[in-house]
Amino acid sequence: MLSIKNIHANIEGKEILKGINLEIKAGEVHAIMGPNGSGKSTLASVLAGREEYEVTEGEVTFLEKDLLELSTEDRAREGLFLAFQYPVEIPGVSTTNFIKAAVNEKRKYQGEEALDAVAFLKMMKQKMALVEIDQSLLSRSINEGFSGGEKKRNEIFQMAMLEPKLAILDETDSGLDIDALRIVAKGINKLRNENRAILLITHYQRLLDYIQPDYVHVLYNGKIVKSGTKELALELEEKGYDFITDEADLAASL
Amino acid sequence: MTNVDYFKDQFEQLQDSGPATAITELRTDGFHTFNKSGLPTYKLEEWKYTNISSLFDKAYQFANADQAVQLSDIDAIRLAGHEQANELVFVNGRFIPALSTIRSTETQLVILALEEAAKGKYQEIVKAHLGQSSEYLKDGIHALNTSFIQDGLFLLIPKGQQLTEPVYIYHIADARQQNTLSQPRSLIFVEENAKLQLTETYTTLGTAESFTNEVLEIVVKENAFVEYYKIQHDGLNASQVGSTHIHQIGRSYVHTVVVSLNGGVIRNNLNLVLDAAGNETHLYGLYLLKGNSHVDNHTLVDNKQQNCFSNQLYKGIADDTSTGVFSGRIIVQPDAQKTNAYQSNKNIILSDKATINTKPQLEIFADDVKCSHGCTVGQLDEEALFYLRARGIPKEAAEVLLLEAYAADILVQIKPEPLRNHVAELIYEHLSIS
Numbered sequence: 001m002l003s004i005k006n007i008h009a010n011i012e013g014k015e016i017l018k019g020i021n022l023e024i025k026a027g028e029v030h031a032i033m034g035p036n037g038s039g040k041s042t043l044a045s046v047l048a049g050r051e052e053y054e055v056t057e058g059e060v061t062f063l064e065k066d067l068l069e070l071s072t073e074d075r076a077r078e079g080l081f082l083a084f085q086y087p088v089e090i091p092g093v094s095t096t097n098f099i100k101a102a103v104n105e106k107r108k109y110q111g112e113e114a115l116d117a118v119a120f121l122k123m124m125k126q127k128m129a130l131v132e133i134d135q136s137l138l139s140r141s142i143n144e145g146f147s148g149g150e151k152k153r154n155e156i157f158q159m160a161m162l163e164p165k166l167a168i169l170d171e172t173d174s175g176l177d178i179d180a181l182r183i184v185a186k187g188i189n190k191l192r193n194e195n196r197a198i199l200l201i202t203h204y205q206r207l208l209d210y211i212q213p214d215y216v217h218v219l220y221n222g223k224i225v226k227s228g229t230k231e232l233a234l235e236l237e238e239k240g241y242d243f244i245t246d247e248a249d250l251a252a253s254l
Numbered sequence: 255m256t257n258v259d260y261f262k263d264q265f266e267q268l269q270d271s272g273p274a275t276a277i278t279e280l281r282t283d284g285f286h287t288f289n290k291s292g293l294p295t296y297k298l299e300e301w302k303y304t305n306i307s308s309l310f311d312k313a314y315q316f317a318n319a320d321q322a323v324q325l326s327d328i329d330a331i332r333l334a335g336h337e338q339a340n341e342l343v344f345v346n347g348r349f350i351p352a353l354s355t356i357r358s359t360e361t362q363l364v365i366l367a368l369e370e371a372a373k374g375k376y377q378e379i380v381k382a383h384l385g386q387s388s389e390y391l392k393d394g395i396h397a398l399n400t401s402f403i404q405d406g407l408f409l410l411i412p413k414g415q416q417l418t419e420p421v422y423i424y425h426i427a428d429a430r431q432q433n434t435l436s437q438p439r440s441l442i443f444v445e446e447n448a449k450l451q452l453t454e455t456y457t458t459l460g461t462a463e464s465f466t467n468e469v470l471e472i473v474v475k476e477n478a479f480v481e482y483y484k485i486q487h488d489g490l491n492a493s494q495v496g497s498t499h500i501h502q503i504g505r506s507y508v509h510t511v512v513v514s515l516n517g518g519v520i521r522n523n524l525n526l527v528l529d530a531a532g533n534e535t536h537l538y539g540l541y542l543l544k545g546n547s548h549v550d551n552h553t554l555v556d557n558k559q560q561n562c563f564s565n566q567l568y569k570g571i572a573d574d575t576s577t578g579v580f581s582g583r584i585i586v587q588p589d590a591q592k593t594n595a596y597q598s599n600k601n602i603i604l605s606d607k608a609t610i611n612t613k614p615q616l617e618i619f620a621d622d623v624k625c626s627h628g629c630t631v632g633q634l635d636e637e638a639l640f641y642l643r644a645r646g647i648p649k650e651a652a653e654v655l656l657l658e659a660y661a662a663d664i665l666v667q668i669k670p671e672p673l674r675n676h677v678a679e680l681i682y683e684h685l686s687i688s
Contacts, residue, residue, distance in 0.1 A: 048644050076646035088641040092659025101655070102645040109646070141659075142641075158645065 001026050001197050002047075002067075002166055007058035009046050016042040018222030019058070024166070027194040031208055032201045033233065034219035035241045040201045041085060043219070044170040048082040049075050063165065076102075077109035081164030083155040085171040090142040095154065096124070098142055099161050106162060127160040131187035149180030156187040167191070168199045173207035185210030205237035220248050257310050261288070264316060265401055276372050276381050277403055284385075284400030291394035298393070303579040303611045304521050304550040306395060309493055312463055314435035316402070319348040322428040323459070328353060331424055331457045333485075335672030339422045340365075346428055347436030347466070348405035362415045368406030368441060376408065376443075379473075384441050387471040387501035388525040390554055395495050399437045399469045406439035411448040411478075420451040420670060425468070429491065430460030438468045444478040446504065453483040453673060456517075458492040463518075466494040476504025476530070483668060484522070486514040487680055490545060493518040499525045505532040511667050513677055514541040514549045515684045525554045528562040528590075539568035540664040542657075542684055543576035543608070550579035553597075557590035566597040569664055571657060572608035583615040584625060591620050597627040602634060602660060654685045 002024040009017040016039045024030055034040050046053050047060065049072035060067040062080060070078065090098075103123075104114040115123065128135065133153050143151050152172055159167050169188065173181055188211055192198065200213060208216075208230060216232040217224045220241070225248040226232065236244070265285050269278060293310055294301040323345045332341065340363060343353040349367060356365060364376075372380040385400060411417055427436045444450050452472075458464040474480050484496070494517060500508055512522055526535050541549045555564045570578045580599045601610045614627035634656055642652035661681055668674040 050640060071649070072640065072643040073646050073648050073652075076644055082644050084641065084644075088635075088638050090635075090638045090641065090656070090659065092662040093655055098642070098645070098647075098655070101647055101651070102642075105646045105648065105651075162645065 001063060003061040005059050007046065007060060008056045009042060010054045010056055011042070011052055015056075016222055017046065020219075020222070020224055022217065022224065024197045024199060026165070026197055028215065029192065029198045029200065029211065029213045030215045030217065031213040031233065032199065032217050032219050033203065033205070033236060035245065036203065038219045039222045040203075040219055041170055044082060044168050044201055047080065047168055048072060073105070074109070076162075077106045079165035081159050081162055081167045083152075083159060083167065083169040083172050085174060087143050087151040087155055089144045089146075091144050093142050095138045095140060095142050099124075099138075099158060102158070103161055123161065127157060130190050131157045131160050132183050133157045148175040149177070149184070152176060152180070152184050153187070156184055156191070160187070160191055164196065166197045166199065168201065170201045171203065172200070173202055173204065181207065182210065205233045208233045218244050220245050257313060260313070260315070261398070261401070268402060268404060275369065276377065277369055277384075280385055281401050281403055284397045287392065287397035288394050288401050291397060293394050293398075300393070300552065300581075303577070304519065304548065306495060306519070306521065309465060309519060312433050314433045314463070314465055317346040317428050317432065317434045319345040319350060319405070322346065323350075323353065323426050325353065327426065327459065328424060331426070331455065333422050333453060333455060333673060334676035335420065335670060336422060339420045342407065342421065342423045344407075344423065344425045344436070344438045346426075346434055347438045349407040349438070349440075350405075357419045358417060361412065362417055364408075364410040364412065366408045368403065368408045368439065371408035371441075376410065379410070379443055380408065380441060383443065383471065383473050383501070385471075387473055388499035388527050390525050390556070395467055396469060396497055399439055399467050399497075402437050403439045406441070408441050410443045411445060411450050413445040414447045416449040417451070420453060423452070423454045425454065425456045425466060427456075427458045427464040427466060427492065428460060429458050429462035429464040431462070433463040434465070436464070436466045438466070438470075440470045442470070442472040444472065444474045444480055446475045447477045448475075449479040451481045451670060453485065455485045456488045456492065456494065458489050461491060464488075464492045466492070466496070468494070468496045470496070470498045472498070472500045474500065474502045474504065474506040474508060476506065478504065478506045480506070480508045481669060482508070482510040483673065484512045485677060485680075486512075486517050486520055487684075488517045490516065490518050490547065493520065495521045495523070497523040497525070499527070501527045501529060502533040502535065503529050505530045507534045509536045509667070509669070510538065511664065512539040512551065513664070514539075514543075514551075515680060517547055517549070519548045521550045521552070523552045523554075525556070526564065527556045527558065528564065529558045531559040531561050533559070533562040535562070535564040536667070537564070537566040537568075538664050538667040540661055541568075541570040541578050542661065542681065543571065543578050544573040546575050548577045550581075552581045552583075554583045555585070555595060557584070557586045557593045557595060559589060560591045560593070562590060563594045564596070567663065568599045569660065570599075570601045570610065571604060571660065572601065572610055573604040575605070575607045577609045577611070579611045580629070581613045581615070582627065584617070584627070586618040586620050586623050586625065588619045591622045593620065593623040593625065595623070595625045599629040601629070601631045602657075603631060604634065654682070657685050658682060
């Protein structure tokens with residue numbers, strides 16, 4: 001579904017990604033872990049199309065299309081979803097209207113009829129129950145005055161509504177207490193299916209207690225330095241990142 | 255013939271046209287002032303950013319108002335909610351009763367030609383208040399309006415009348431044949447415990463230049479309640495100086511919203527004189543500028559008595575090569591202790607070639623007051639734009655959503671729902687067409 005080949009990316013002239021390779025197939029859950037500053041969020045930004053990042057080398061194929069050629073909005077309408085690490089507050093734009101616009105833009109792009117108010121409400125009710133989000137949040141302006149947990153839950157709700165083929169969850173666990181984490185993880189698990197791929201980006205192993213990945217990759221200094229199964233995450237939790245980063249530093253110095 | 259010669263000629267004709275009244279004298283004073291001051295130039299501090307005099311390089315005429323406009327022209331411009339409104343029509347600056355529709359009864363609402371009011375039962379009111387509601391901005395352009403008071407409007411809401419039908423004023427300028435100068439003049443008197451909802455709009459017919467130089471005075475008595483809305487959405491050939499003076503002579507409540515979408519050069523003077531203890535005043539403004547338009551809002555809140563409250567919020571967006579100006583002056587006179595006066599002006603610039611000039615001025619002569627002012631000039635929130643696009647909303651639509659949200663704080667201040675929805679649609683259309 002997603003094929004990343006030797007991606008290099010800069011921001012303000014500084015190289016952050018230094019040759020990333022990754023293959024993700026439908027139905028798989030991949031976790032990317034790594035210490036702060038390793039390039040995890042940059043990878044998410046590059047995939048979603050943030051303009052301040054410049055891709056200098058490499059290619060990304062998403063559902064047989066050249067992802068890097070698509071605008072941010074077209075990537076979303078093709079089925080790529082980014083759950084933001086810091087969801088943006090947008091006063092004055094109602095969450096419900098925003099999600100309705102997003103759902104219908106996607107339908108239009110894929111040649112489907114726009115949902116009418118009744119069908120949209122029905123869909124919303126169903127997805128609200130799925131991710132345990134309250135109606136009162138959705139009638140407010142986008143994320144305005146939401147707690148950290150509410151913002152993250154709203155991201156997962158949007159994911160449920162937009163039914164992406166590939167969801168990239170950027171540090172969705174950050175800033176959540178254990179109860180909020182459990183609710184968010186439960187929502188994500190319900191959205192797991194054989195047609196959908198999920199890329200979890202996280203610093204800590206704890207999210208992976210709730211969402212079991214098929215593969216774990218360690219990103220360090222702009223490269224994936226180690227890949228494995230979920231046991232790799234446990235090893236990291238136990239030994240810290242040093243055991244991998246020291247190895248990588250040593251390899252680089254040789 | 256130059257404009258000045260033309261004005262002189264027209265002025266003499268007007269003064270000779272009937273017996274002398276209080277208004278004839280007022281006109282004479284006005285014309286003296288005009289001759290002395292001339293049109294304001296950018297050398298005057300109050301006119302630093304807006305050049306009106308160059309607009310008068312073109313020759314203007316006072317166009318005939320009698321048969322210029324048909325009812326069908328008015329049908330095309332009626333505001334939402336007009337079925338329940340008193341609709342007053344001005345053509346080329348003259349109030350035309352024949353084209354107007356009055357729905358309130360005579361006990362609820364008195365409507366007269368200003369010249370008639372100056373002669374009859376209301377003459378004391380006219381004498382005391384016409385041209386007296388504010389001492390500010392008695393400059394040349396204001397004097398030009400006063401020099402030519404003709405077919406003005408006198409509107410009075412009698413004591414205790416909570417007028418449920420709003421008053422809509424449609425200003426129509428006929429620029430189909432020539433460059434037209436319109437100078438509407440109105441005096442509105444809101445008596446004790448009365449309520450008025452007033453909206454003004456402006457429409458130019460034809461493609462020649464239209465210049466509207468309006469003076470509106472509203473006098474508000476004890477326990478009265480006034481909502482005033484001004485919607486400017488005219489052609490690029492339509493320029494305007496609109497001076498609104500609101501004189502709160504009794505403890506009263508005034509709420510104003512000025513929305514400027516389209517037009518050539520627009521200057522709005524909104525002067526509030528808080529002349530009774532405990533007055534409350536709210537001033538809101540929204541200007542969404544594109545193309546080459548120029549909108550200048552000057553507000554003035556003069557706190558003369560104690561315990562008055564005023565709050566101002568003006569928001570603007572400037573795109574293309576447009577220019578926005580905000581100048582907000584707050585005066586707190588020595589007797590105006592316990593004044594609360596707040597002011598804020600916020601702007602978004604969407605293009606490298608757009609300009610915003612913003613100037614808050616506080617002049618405080620009392621010691622026990624709370625006043626604040628602030629202004630910002632920024633850009634569209636890139637992070638918010640990315641968030642919307644990352645959900646599949648195209649860039650242009652996302653920008654419109656964000657700009658609409660930005661304007662929403664002001665839009666909600668338009669209290670009557672039909673009017674608010676009407677303006678919301680105008681804003682959406684205006685923002686969507688690039």
